[in-house]
Amino acid sequence: MNRDLSRRTKLVLYGVLLVLAIPFVFPTWWMVTSSLKPVSDIFAFPPKLLPTNPQIDAYQRVFELQPFGQQYLNSLYIALVVTVGTMAVAALAGYAFARIRFRGQNVLFLVVLAGLLIPSEVTIVPLFQMFFKLGLVNTHWPLILVPIFGAPSVLATFIMRQFFISLPDELEEAARVDGLGRFATFWRIALPLSRPALGAVAIFTFLHSWNLYLEPIVFLSSPEKFTLPQALTQFVDAYGGPMWDVQMAAASMTALPVLVVFVIAQKQFVEGLAHTGLKG
Amino acid sequence: MTQTDTRVGSASAGPAPGPARPFWTSRRRDQLTGFVFIAPQLLGSVVFVILPLILVFWYSLHEWNVLAGTFDFVGTENYQGLADDPNLGAVLRATGLFSIGLVVFNLGLALLLAVLLNQRLRGTIVFRTLFFSPVVVSLVAWTIVWGFLLQDNGGINGLLDTIGVDGPNWLRGEGTAMVSVIVVQVFKNVGLNMVLFLAALQGVPADLYEAAEVDGASRMRQFWRITVPLISPTILLTSIITVVGSLQVFAQIAVLTQGGPGTSTTVLVYYLYQQAFQFHHFGYGATLSILLFVIVLALTVLQWQMRKRWVFHES
Numbered sequence: 001m002n003r004d005l006s007r008r009t010k011l012v013l014y015g016v017l018l019v020l021a022i023p024f025v026f027p028t029w030w031m032v033t034s035s036l037k038p039v040s041d042i043f044a045f046p047p048k049l050l051p052t053n054p055q056i057d058a059y060q061r062v063f064e065l066q067p068f069g070q071q072y073l074n075s076l077y078i079a080l081v082v083t084v085g086t087m088a089v090a091a092l093a094g095y096a097f098a099r100i101r102f103r104g105q106n107v108l109f110l111v112v113l114a115g116l117l118i119p120s121e122v123t124i125v126p127l128f129q130m131f132f133k134l135g136l137v138n139t140h141w142p143l144i145l146v147p148i149f150g151a152p153s154v155l156a157t158f159i160m161r162q163f164f165i166s167l168p169d170e171l172e173e174a175a176r177v178d179g180l181g182r183f184a185t186f187w188r189i190a191l192p193l194s195r196p197a198l199g200a201v202a203i204f205t206f207l208h209s210w211n212l213y214l215e216p217i218v219f220l221s222s223p224e225k226f227t228l229p230q231a232l233t234q235f236v237d238a239y240g241g242p243m244w245d246v247q248m249a250a251a252s253m254t255a256l257p258v259l260v261v262f263v264i265a266q267k268q269f270v271e272g273l274a275h276t277g278l279k280g
Numbered sequence: 281m282t283q284t285d286t287r288v289g290s291a292s293a294g295p296a297p298g299p300a301r302p303f304w305t306s307r308r309r310d311q312l313t314g315f316v317f318i319a320p321q322l323l324g325s326v327v328f329v330i331l332p333l334i335l336v337f338w339y340s341l342h343e344w345n346v347l348a349g350t351f352d353f354v355g356t357e358n359y360q361g362l363a364d365d366p367n368l369g370a371v372l373r374a375t376g377l378f379s380i381g382l383v384v385f386n387l388g389l390a391l392l393l394a395v396l397l398n399q400r401l402r403g404t405i406v407f408r409t410l411f412f413s414p415v416v417v418s419l420v421a422w423t424i425v426w427g428f429l430l431q432d433n434g435g436i437n438g439l440l441d442t443i444g445v446d447g448p449n450w451l452r453g454e455g456t457a458m459v460s461v462i463v464v465q466v467f468k469n470v471g472l473n474m475v476l477f478l479a480a481l482q483g484v485p486a487d488l489y490e491a492a493e494v495d496g497a498s499r500m501r502q503f504w505r506i507t508v509p510l511i512s513p514t515i516l517l518t519s520i521i522t523v524v525g526s527l528q529v530f531a532q533i534a535v536l537t538q539g540g541p542g543t544s545t546t547v548l549v550y551y552l553y554q555q556a557f558q559f560h561h562f563g564y565g566a567t568l569s570i571l572l573f574v575i576v577l578a579l580t581v582l583q584w585q586m587r588k589r590w591v592f593h594e595s
Contacts, residue, residue, distance in 0.1 A: 088320075100317065149328055
């Protein structure tokens with residue numbers, strides 16, 4: 001529907017787009033501005049769209065009330081390890097399923113693909129038991145091992161396979177003529193070419209790990225082990241009521257860095273995530 | 281690890297053991313390399329997907345109370361328990377309402393946004409970025425902010441008040457709580473479906489519209505007769521992703537409503553979590569897991585069947 005539009009239609013369209021943008025933008029705006037307001041202004045009426053006396057008290061209290069720095073590091077290192085691990089596992093498996101002929105290939109591929117049909121919520125009870133028996137509850141191991149090797153990496157393997165299948169045979173023929181073995185062909189020829197697919201895998205894997213909520217609250221119990229999503233919900237007063245200004249400050253610190261990276265690399269994000277068709 | 285293995289392969293290929301031909305033919309070497317390459321993913325799938333699935337079925341045949349330390353085989357008792365559970369009807373109703381509401385609202389809005397962004401307008405890339413941005417915001421952060429906005433004296437009612445509307449206590453009313461969790465989830469992830477639709481719309485050949493224009497077809501008619509059929513594979517794909525995703529909703533419920541008021545927003549995954557990890561009924565929790573698995577499986581199969589019926593074509 002790429003037709004030229006009249007001036008009036010354009011104005012109407014801009015108006016509609018602006019109104020529609022409000023629910024997407026306003027929450028982030030409200031989060032950041034509220035985190036800078038004194039408590040008395042948080043529920044002021046009429047609502048203050050800008051903080052009159054910006055202050056950073058809430059940000060200091062985030063770190064006083066919880067080991068937030070530690071929790072930030074936990075989330076960051078878990079997400080990074082999971083991302084790198086998933087890229088390795090998925091690239092290797094995706095390459096083999098796409099380009100190497102071996103016995104039982106199709107059956108084994110189906111076994112792996114089963115992970116796509118089984119939501120992680122279905123297996124959370126036995127996984128908890130398995131890690132409990134191994135003495136690994138309240139450690140980060142379940143949050144690292146399961147995503148890298150279990151169901152979440154299956155989608156990554158699938159995406160890598162789809163990419164490697166599209167590579168022309170001649171490339172590998174040439175590599176073989178040059179005397180390269182399988183691993184060298186994979187490492188020096190196929191992998192460098194797969195950068196777009198690997199990028200997509202990296203982005204959605206990082207976001208998946210960064211957002212994980214059910215698994216941390218099932219597996220982790222001590223605050224210094226918590227990840228960010230879990231920590232965000234812990235800023236409550238003695239009566240269990242949320243401390244909104246502190247929560248907004250912690251939420252801002254969690255959300256803004258990823259948003260900034262997104263705005264810088266938005267093309268890669270949008271195409272990468274759309275390519276994988278994955279929900280967050 | 282893999283590198284050493286392939287080298288071992290090539291090394292033993294040199295000094296051929298038999299007179300006829302070497303044991304390590306390139307075909308055999310390839311076989312081994314293939315297995316080594318898929319080994320991490322295959323072992324992971326067996327240990328973290330297949331084995332837990334078998335275990336969850338095994339657990340569902342047991343009465344298992346962690347606190348009491350009991351683990352007794354009870355056969356299909358837990359499955360009969362599903363039928364007798366007074367909450368389950370409400371749970372399935374909430375799950376169904378959430379899924380239907382989410383899919384309808386999400387796909388409708390995604391398609392609307394995609395059509396708007398597909399117009400010849402300057403700055404659509406800015407709007408695309410804005411609409412997509414919640415996708416990368418931490419789910420719990422996004423949910424907490426909406427929880428804050430939806431308080432009785434929160435930002436949304438404050439804004440409504442300035443235009444003279446007295447807003448309800450969103451998260452405390454049965455109907456409004458469900459609407460709230462759906463809306464929060466839609467705005468979080470609608471950007472993904474939007475870009476999928478946008479890509480599909482850009483793939484519709486322009487001359488089709490020109491021909492329709494010549495025939496005097498209205499814009500609406502063109503949309504329903506040309507656009508929708510041609511992007512129906514994408515509609516199917518997004519609906520599968522969205523439905524399966526909607527059955528997995530957890531954080532939003534846990535943060536916004538804890539399943540309440542009453543059981544009005546207790547969806548299946550949240551109920552499963554409550555039974556297993558709050559009430560320590562692992563056997564019954566496992567039974568609910570099987571129920572969830574069966575529902576996801578049935579819906580996926582159903583939707584792939586529908587593909588044959590009404591999807592216009594497949595490229």
